[in-house]
Amino acid sequence: MKFQAPKGTRDFYPQEMAWHNYLLDAWRRVSVRNGFEQVDGPIFESLDLYKVKSGEGIVSELFHFTDRGERELAIRPEFTPTLARMVADRAHALPKPIKWFATPNFCRAERPQRGRLREFWQWNVDMLGVDSPLADAEVIFTAIDLFRELGLTADHVRVKISHRQTVRHILSKMGVSDEKMLDAFDLLDRRDKMEPAEFTAAAGKLGLDDARVARFEQTCRLRYRCGDLMALRNQLGMEEGLEDLEALDEQLRAFGIADWCEYDLGIVRGLAYYTGMVFEVHEVSGAERAIAGGGRYDKLIELFDGPPMPAVGFGMGDVVLTNVLMDTGLLPENVMPRPDAYVIALSDEAAGRIPGLVALLRSSGLHVRFSYKTTRNMGKLMKDASASRARRVVILGDELARDAAMVKEMDSGEQREVPLGDLAQALR
RNA sequence: GUGAGCGUAGCUCAGUUGGUUAGAGCACCAGGUUGUGGUCCUGGGGGUCGGGGGUUCGAAUCCCCUCGCUCACCCCA
Structure with a gap:
């Protein structure tokens, strides 16, 4: 065997290609019926475009190169910068809301492992121009609509939702200052990988005393059912500050997807990026990586020199989703075209x-x-x-x-x- | 990028303490039973044992490097 496919990439033989198309078709079908329009961009962009959102550190994760005109370019590792660029360019001409989806492939120079390869396809769904929990809920509904389309149920996957503003209120009430807020989110994100003593010490530095740390820790560990925010309110002993989550809760119930959703304040996601609701979809056993992740990012278009533009969206990769479908036996055996x-x-x-x-x-x-x-x-x-x-x-x-x-x-x-x-x- | 485990035909695996031309099942290809579907019979192609180097009279079996896979860390846009 002289040559093999590069590390972390896949060959799609007819059977695999048929399954791949089965997924892409479902993504497209569900997008369209939820009112999203398909877009795409180039598979490589200026390297600088990716630094805008993710900083200089992102470069080591990218496949990048210099072209003959000395331009620094990178194969796309995600779609959001391209989307932001496209929206910023024509922000004033595009009818609102902007409801776009894409199913591009991406490359990231990471070490492959289960559910994570160096080349993968990802369904991106974004809605821009509407700053409302209605939009947040519709985006989540679209993700769930796909799961239903593929035969998955609320027994297979769970949508875990948090809200930046709500968590910020809670932390603030516990004594975390605005300057330390990002550190607090960061700590929240890493708590599962820390020893309890280490966590307590780190929390102390943020201005939280031991009793508050314990309570905060417990609050983040608990899961709260969609449609029942009373439990969270009681746990926190807070009467106010949960308005954002409450508004979202109402919309999720209106869309009829409460059974799929739960609140998990331990969900953090990209720190400098998301501004409001954030969510991840996990297989219930928790054995796989996140199937999808997303949230609200109201400042991003401005970052790309566009006008203020509220936005919410998510990405869903093909690798973990395929793993889940295989494990649940929901990947149909015969998806190749049948001769007449x-x-x-x-x-x-x-x-x-x-x-x-x-x-x-x-x-x-x-x-x-x-x-x-x-x-x-x-x-x-x-x-x-x-x-x-x-x-x-x-x-x-x-x-x-x-x-x-x-x-x-x-x-x-x-x-x-x-x-x-x-x-x-x-x-x- | 760091650490650990693994790597024999397309797939699942055999391969005795290093010893002659490396095997099986399935899959694939060809043919047979002169008009009916995972049957049967016959034959065939396919592996420089992931690749390279070393030890040895001799290596798939031992050592080193490298590539890839798997898992954890990192990251998760």
Whole structure:
């Protein structure tokens, strides 16, 4: 084996490609019925574009290169900067709200592991121009609509939701100053990887005393059902400061997706990026990486020199989603296109008529295949026809003397003689 | 990028304490039973044992490097 696919990339043979398309088709179908329009951009961009949002540190995670004109470029690792650039360019001309989706592939120079490769496809869904929990909820609904489309249920996946403003209020009430707020979010994000003592010490530096740390810790560990914010209110002992979450809660219930959602204040996501609601979708066992993640990012378009523009969206990668579908047995076995007919010939004379017949049937829109074998052994040819999963087999045998062929329904086994002139109609 | 485990045909794996031309099942290809679908029979292609170097009379088996896979860290845009 001289060459192999580069580290962290996949070859898509027909079966894998069929599954890949099954996913992309579902993404597209669900996007469209939820009112989103498809967009795309170049697969490489100026390296600087990615530094705007993520800083200089992002460069080591990118596949980047210099072109012959000394331009620093990078293969796209995400879609948001491209989207922000596109929106900023025509912000005043585009009708609002802007509801866009894309299904691009991305490359990131990371070490591959389960659920994370160096090249992957990601469904991006974004809504810009509407600063409302209604938009937040609709975006989450769209993600859930996809899960339903693929056969997943609320028993398989869970949408974990938090809200920056709400967590900020809670932290603030516990004594964290505005200057220390980002550090506090960062600590919240890393708490699972820290020893309890280490966590307590770090929290102390942020102005939280031991008792508050314990309470905060517990608050973040608990899960709160969508539609029941009373539990959270009681846990926190707060009467105010939960308005943002409450407004979102109302919309989620209005969309009828409360069963899929829960509040998890430990969800943090990108620090400098999200400004309001944030969410992740996880498989219930928690064994896989996040299936999807997103939230509200109201300052981003300005960062790309556009006008103020509220925005909310999410990304869903194909790798983890495929893992989940495989584990749950929801990836259909047969997603390859099924032939309408498979033509076999039982004599050399009959074989001579295959090209003309096939050409005729195909030009009428039918998916038609035939055998290239020279054998006239019917058992063998039938086996090939069966393997192709064709709906019907057209048998060219003695009936040709009457200008007719046998047409066999492969699913039922029934067969009948059909005049050649009626074949296209009979196979429809 | 750091650490750990793994790497024999397309797939799942055998391969005795290093010993002659490296095997099986499935898959693939060809043919047979002179008109009916995962049957049966016969034959065939395919591996420089991930790659390179070393130790040895001799290595798939031992050592080093490298590439890839898996897992954790990092990151998760």
